[in-house]
Amino acid sequence: MNIINNVDLHRFETEIDGEIAFVEYQWKEGVIYILHTFVPNALRGRGVAGQLAEFVLGTIRKENWPVKIYCPFFKKYVEEHPEYQDLTHP
Template sequence: MRVIDNKEENRFEAEVDGYKAIIEYSVQPGILSLNHTEVPEELSGRGIASEMTEKVLLQIELRGLKVIPVCPFTKNYIEKHPEWKSIVANEAKKKKPSQD
Protein backbone atom coordinates (compact mmCIF):
# COMPACT_ATOMS: atom_id res chain seq x y z
CA MET A 1 0.00 0.00 0.00
CA ARG A 2 1.30 3.41 -0.97
CA VAL A 3 0.35 6.24 1.38
CA ILE A 4 0.79 9.81 0.16
CA ASP A 5 0.65 13.04 2.14
CA ASN A 6 -1.83 15.36 0.41
CA LYS A 7 -0.67 18.54 2.13
CA GLU A 8 -3.21 20.70 0.30
CA GLU A 9 -6.05 18.69 1.88
CA ASN A 10 -4.23 18.00 5.19
CA ARG A 11 -4.68 14.28 4.87
CA PHE A 12 -2.84 11.10 4.11
CA GLU A 13 -4.37 9.05 1.30
CA ALA A 14 -4.11 5.49 0.08
CA GLU A 15 -5.88 4.17 -2.99
CA VAL A 16 -6.87 0.51 -2.78
CA ASP A 17 -8.88 -1.23 -5.50
CA GLY A 18 -10.07 2.13 -6.82
CA TYR A 19 -11.24 3.39 -3.40
CA LYS A 20 -9.54 6.07 -1.32
CA ALA A 21 -8.86 5.65 2.39
CA ILE A 22 -7.84 8.77 4.32
CA ILE A 23 -6.38 9.96 7.60
CA GLU A 24 -7.07 13.66 8.17
CA TYR A 25 -4.64 15.74 10.20
CA SER A 26 -3.95 19.23 11.46
CA VAL A 27 -0.52 20.79 11.77
CA GLN A 28 1.17 22.41 14.75
CA PRO A 29 4.87 23.22 15.00
CA GLY A 30 6.64 19.85 15.11
CA ILE A 31 3.37 17.95 15.62
CA LEU A 32 0.67 16.35 13.49
CA SER A 33 -2.71 15.74 15.12
CA LEU A 34 -4.35 12.73 13.50
CA ASN A 35 -8.02 13.69 13.64
CA HIS A 36 -10.03 11.24 11.56
CA THR A 37 -9.55 7.91 9.82
CA GLU A 38 -11.95 6.88 7.08
CA VAL A 39 -11.98 3.70 5.02
CA PRO A 40 -14.70 3.11 2.42
CA GLU A 41 -17.18 0.40 3.35
CA GLU A 42 -16.07 -1.58 0.29
CA LEU A 43 -12.63 -2.02 1.91
CA SER A 44 -13.77 -2.76 5.46
CA GLY A 45 -12.51 -5.83 7.26
CA ARG A 46 -9.27 -5.99 5.31
CA GLY A 47 -6.96 -4.24 7.78
CA ILE A 48 -6.62 -1.18 5.55
CA ALA A 49 -6.93 1.33 8.42
CA SER A 50 -4.31 -0.51 10.49
CA GLU A 51 -1.84 -0.80 7.63
CA MET A 52 -2.36 2.82 6.69
CA THR A 53 -1.97 4.01 10.30
CA GLU A 54 1.31 2.10 10.60
CA LYS A 55 2.67 3.75 7.46
CA VAL A 56 1.50 7.22 8.54
CA LEU A 57 3.13 6.85 11.96
CA LEU A 58 6.35 5.74 10.25
CA GLN A 59 6.27 8.83 8.00
CA ILE A 60 5.73 11.06 11.04
CA GLU A 61 8.63 9.40 12.88
CA LEU A 62 10.97 9.67 9.87
CA ARG A 63 10.19 13.41 9.62
CA GLY A 64 11.18 13.84 13.26
CA LEU A 65 7.68 14.96 14.22
CA LYS A 66 5.41 14.06 17.14
CA VAL A 67 1.80 12.90 16.93
CA ILE A 68 -1.37 13.70 18.84
CA PRO A 69 -3.83 10.83 18.28
CA VAL A 70 -7.22 12.58 18.31
CA CYS A 71 -8.95 9.93 16.20
CA PRO A 72 -10.28 7.06 18.35
CA PHE A 73 -8.95 4.49 15.85
CA THR A 74 -5.46 5.99 16.00
CA LYS A 75 -5.53 6.16 19.82
CA ASN A 76 -6.53 2.51 19.99
CA TYR A 77 -3.88 1.53 17.45
CA ILE A 78 -1.12 3.18 19.49
CA GLU A 79 -2.41 1.50 22.67
CA LYS A 80 -2.16 -1.89 20.92
CA HIS A 81 1.28 -1.04 19.46
CA PRO A 82 3.18 0.64 22.31
CA GLU A 83 6.32 0.99 20.18
CA TRP A 84 4.64 4.13 18.77
CA LYS A 85 4.17 5.80 22.17
CA SER A 86 7.65 7.30 21.80
CA ILE A 87 6.38 9.71 19.12
CA VAL A 88 3.21 10.77 20.98
CA ALA A 89 3.47 14.46 21.91
CA ASN A 90 3.78 15.15 25.64
CA GLU A 91 0.56 17.18 25.76
CA ALA A 92 -1.37 14.20 24.38
CA LYS A 93 0.14 11.91 27.03
CA LYS A 94 -1.01 14.22 29.83
CA LYS A 95 -4.66 14.33 28.74
CA LYS A 96 -6.99 11.91 30.46
CA PRO A 97 -10.03 10.49 28.67
CA SER A 98 -13.12 12.58 29.29
CA GLN A 99 -15.66 11.26 31.75
CA ASP A 100 -18.78 12.16 29.71
Protein backbone atom coordinates in the same frame (compact mmCIF):
# COMPACT_ATOMS: atom_id res chain seq x y z
CA MET B 1 -0.30 -0.37 -0.98
CA ASN B 2 0.76 3.06 -2.24
CA ILE B 3 0.18 5.71 0.45
CA ILE B 4 0.83 9.38 -0.23
CA ASN B 5 0.79 12.54 1.83
CA ASN B 6 -1.78 14.74 0.08
CA VAL B 7 -0.59 18.04 1.53
CA ASP B 8 -3.32 20.08 -0.20
CA LEU B 9 -6.10 18.05 1.46
CA HIS B 10 -4.19 17.53 4.75
CA ARG B 11 -4.39 13.78 4.65
CA PHE B 12 -2.42 10.62 4.04
CA GLU B 13 -4.34 8.58 1.50
CA THR B 14 -4.41 5.47 -0.60
CA GLU B 15 -6.59 4.43 -3.51
CA ILE B 16 -7.65 0.80 -3.80
CA ASP B 17 -10.15 -0.49 -6.36
CA GLY B 18 -11.27 3.09 -7.07
CA GLU B 19 -11.95 3.79 -3.38
CA ILE B 20 -9.95 6.24 -1.26
CA ALA B 21 -9.06 5.59 2.37
CA PHE B 22 -7.35 8.34 4.35
CA VAL B 23 -6.08 9.77 7.61
CA GLU B 24 -6.87 13.44 8.11
CA TYR B 25 -4.39 15.65 9.92
CA GLN B 26 -3.78 19.28 10.76
CA TRP B 27 -0.60 21.18 11.52
CA LYS B 28 -0.71 23.67 14.38
CA GLU B 29 2.29 25.38 15.95
CA GLY B 30 4.70 22.73 14.65
CA VAL B 31 2.63 19.77 15.86
CA ILE B 32 0.81 17.30 13.61
CA TYR B 33 -2.68 16.48 14.91
CA ILE B 34 -4.11 13.16 13.76
CA LEU B 35 -7.84 13.84 13.50
CA HIS B 36 -9.73 11.10 11.67
CA THR B 37 -9.30 7.82 9.83
CA PHE B 38 -11.75 6.89 7.07
CA VAL B 39 -11.99 3.58 5.23
CA PRO B 40 -14.87 3.10 2.75
CA ASN B 41 -17.20 0.17 3.43
CA ALA B 42 -15.92 -1.62 0.33
CA LEU B 43 -12.40 -1.73 1.82
CA ARG B 44 -13.23 -2.59 5.42
CA GLY B 45 -11.93 -5.82 6.89
CA ARG B 46 -8.82 -5.78 4.70
CA GLY B 47 -6.40 -4.17 7.15
CA VAL B 48 -6.32 -0.86 5.30
CA ALA B 49 -6.63 1.31 8.42
CA GLY B 50 -3.80 -0.58 10.10
CA GLN B 51 -1.55 -0.15 7.07
CA LEU B 52 -2.35 3.56 6.99
CA ALA B 53 -1.53 3.80 10.71
CA GLU B 54 1.81 2.02 10.20
CA PHE B 55 2.73 4.38 7.39
CA VAL B 56 1.65 7.56 9.19
CA LEU B 57 3.29 6.63 12.49
CA GLY B 58 6.44 5.53 10.68
CA THR B 59 6.55 8.86 8.84
CA ILE B 60 6.04 10.76 12.09
CA ARG B 61 8.90 8.84 13.69
CA LYS B 62 11.22 9.24 10.67
CA GLU B 63 10.55 12.98 10.41
CA ASN B 64 10.65 13.41 14.21
CA TRP B 65 7.36 15.32 14.18
CA PRO B 66 5.65 16.11 17.49
CA VAL B 67 2.19 14.51 17.39
CA LYS B 68 -1.15 14.75 19.16
CA ILE B 69 -3.68 12.03 18.41
CA TYR B 70 -7.40 12.74 18.51
CA CYS B 71 -8.55 9.95 16.20
CA PRO B 72 -10.04 7.08 18.28
CA PHE B 73 -8.71 4.46 15.87
CA PHE B 74 -5.16 5.81 16.15
CA LYS B 75 -5.41 6.04 19.95
CA LYS B 76 -6.39 2.38 20.11
CA TYR B 77 -3.75 1.41 17.54
CA VAL B 78 -0.98 3.04 19.59
CA GLU B 79 -2.25 1.35 22.76
CA GLU B 80 -2.07 -2.03 21.00
CA HIS B 81 1.34 -1.37 19.43
CA PRO B 82 3.77 -0.38 22.20
CA GLU B 83 6.51 0.38 19.67
CA TYR B 84 4.66 3.64 18.90
CA GLN B 85 3.77 4.75 22.42
CA ASP B 86 6.92 6.87 22.70
CA LEU B 87 5.59 9.11 19.92
CA THR B 88 2.66 10.33 21.99
CA HIS B 89 4.58 11.38 25.09
CA PRO B 90 5.81 14.96 25.44
